[in-house]
Amino acid sequence: MIDIRLSDRLSAVLDTAASNATSKERIIDVGSDHGHLAACAVAGGLFKTAVCTDIHKDPAGKSEALMKDMGLDDKVSVFCTDGLDGIDIVEGDTVVMAGLGGNNMIDIIGRVRTSCDKEILRSVRFILQPQKSIEALRVFLADNGFKIFDESVVTERGIYYPMLVTGYTGDKYDLTLRQKYYGPILMEKYVTGDSIVREYFIRLDSRYKLRARGDEELRKLLEEVDV
Numbered sequence: 001m002i003d004i005r006l007s008d009r010l011s012a013v014l015d016t017a018a019s020n021a022t023s024k025e026r027i028i029d030v031g032s033d034h035g036h037l038a039a040c041a042v043a044g045g046l047f048k049t050a051v052c053t054d055i056h057k058d059p060a061g062k063s064e065a066l067m068k069d070m071g072l073d074d075k076v077s078v079f080c081t082d083g084l085d086g087i088d089i090v091e092g093d094t095v096v097m098a099g100l101g102g103n104n105m106i107d108i109i110g111r112v113r114t115s116c117d118k119e120i121l122r123s124v125r126f127i128l129q130p131q132k133s134i135e136a137l138r139v140f141l142a143d144n145g146f147k148i149f150d151e152s153v154v155t156e157r158g159i160y161y162p163m164l165v166t167g168y169t170g171d172k173y174d175l176t177l178r179q180k181y182y183g184p185i186l187m188e189k190y191v192t193g194d195s196i197v198r199e200y201f202i203r204l205d206s207r208y209k210l211r212a213r214g215d216e217e218l219r220k221l222l223e224e225v226d227v
């Protein structure tokens with residue numbers, strides 16, 4: 001039996017998926033690369049079945065080989081496709097996207113929002129860990145009726161990775177500038193003294209200070225904070 005150990009970051013993504021799923025029937029890992037998350041999800045009994053998708057042939061082939069080696073190929077299907085294209089979303093699916101850019105996630109979720117039956121979509125949970133552009137992703141979710149159920153931060157080797165749990169409700173809402181950049185739920189966790197969130201916000205403060213030199217919106221945000 002192959003023993004796969006997920007990184008702290010991917011373990012946190014999988015734990016979050018398991019604890020927020022509306023059903024344990026199926027997890028879909030978009031941008032699955034090596035396929036480790038799906039293999040651990042099914043081998044560990046957290047989900048009954050899994051789907052891996054990757055836009056590139058090589059990673060999709062690696063995942064396929066891994067599932068065969070682990071005897072999981074009857075429970076985990078692998079597709080070489082863009083996002084969720086060609087995947088039939090069913091009630092209670094849990095979709096994970098980690099390590100993709102926020103704008104890529106926006107494209108993928110945007111296509112699902114158009115094609116998927118809305119009642120089915122309401123039962124789907126998305127666990128998103130964008131490697132960049134989380135602020136654009138939050139605005140897209142708010143503008144398109146996806147509620148942010150939870151946000152958290154995981155650290156690995158000195159890097160802070162934000163993650164959010166979202167699902168379609170159909171209710172659109174507005175985000176303040178500060179909620180867009182810092183996260184509505186992370187802001188609440190900051191107030192209640194979450195130590196990782198506090199460290200993460202210190203990093204964001206300095207990142208945004210640098211970016212504000214060429215970004216009017218961020219300059220406005222920092223002026224608001226300074227008041």
Ligand SMILES: C[S@@+](CC[C@H](N)C(=O)[O-])C[C@H]1O[C@@H](n2cnc3c(N)ncnc32)[C@H](O)[C@@H]1O
Nearest residue numbers: 031032033053054055056059081082083098099
């Ligand atoms: C940086 S890796 C992240 C792998 C893994 N999810 C993780 O978090 O460690 C990104 C993977 O997503 C794949 N990818 C990028 N855009 C994609 C898309 N639109 N649809 C499916 N896969 C995509 C890449 O080929 C690559 O294997």
